[in-house]
Amino acid sequence: MSQRLEDTWIDVKLKLAALWISVLFLYVYVDILSFYRPGTVEGILAGRVWQFEISPLWIMGSLVLMTVPILMVVLSVVLPARVNRWTNILVASVYIVVSVGNTLGESWMYLYFGAIVEAVLLGLIVWFSWKWPHGEAEVSSEPNTAIQMDPSDT
Numbered sequence: 001m002s003q004r005l006e007d008t009w010i011d012v013k014l015k016l017a018a019l020w021i022s023v024l025f026l027y028v029y030v031d032i033l034s035f036y037r038p039g040t041v042e043g044i045l046a047g048r049v050w051q052f053e054i055s056p057l058w059i060m061g062s063l064v065l066m067t068v069p070i071l072m073v074v075l076s077v078v079l080p081a082r083v084n085r086w087t088n089i090l091v092a093s094v095y096i097v098v099s100v101g102n103t104l105g106e107s108w109m110y111l112y113f114g115a116i117v118e119a120v121l122l123g124l125i126v127w128f129s130w131k132w133p134h135g136e137a138e139v140s141s142e143p144n145t146a147i148q149m150d151p152s153d154t
Helices: 012-034 040-045 056-078 081-101 109-130
Strands: none
Touching (some): 012 056, 012 109, 056 081, 081 109
């Protein structure tokens, strides 16, 4: 006798936060795997990453590049729905380009695999944000009307 498993409703904000966390884990793990490439550590010790000189500006740029998706984890949970939706669509779309752009001139397959998975996860962020559930406005004689959303509508 089998029991029916219940599929629980998950708020879109939590889905987005989980997707951003997954993207971040991939970013970190792909970077960690890069240390195993011959010459990478030696290049870093000599002050170069890929074709770039390691400088305070390069380090700051790298930090800013990764701070945005880190902040998106929190922003996906705390921003109001309308702002949240468009922020996720915009930022995820930009980071799809970043992920694919990181493969330019590369020959190592793990980078392509990582970029494909990152792009799929970021595409899901765009998709879930685009398909954000719409509630019906509740008509009220009071000045503050609330928007109600039925979880079963998703």
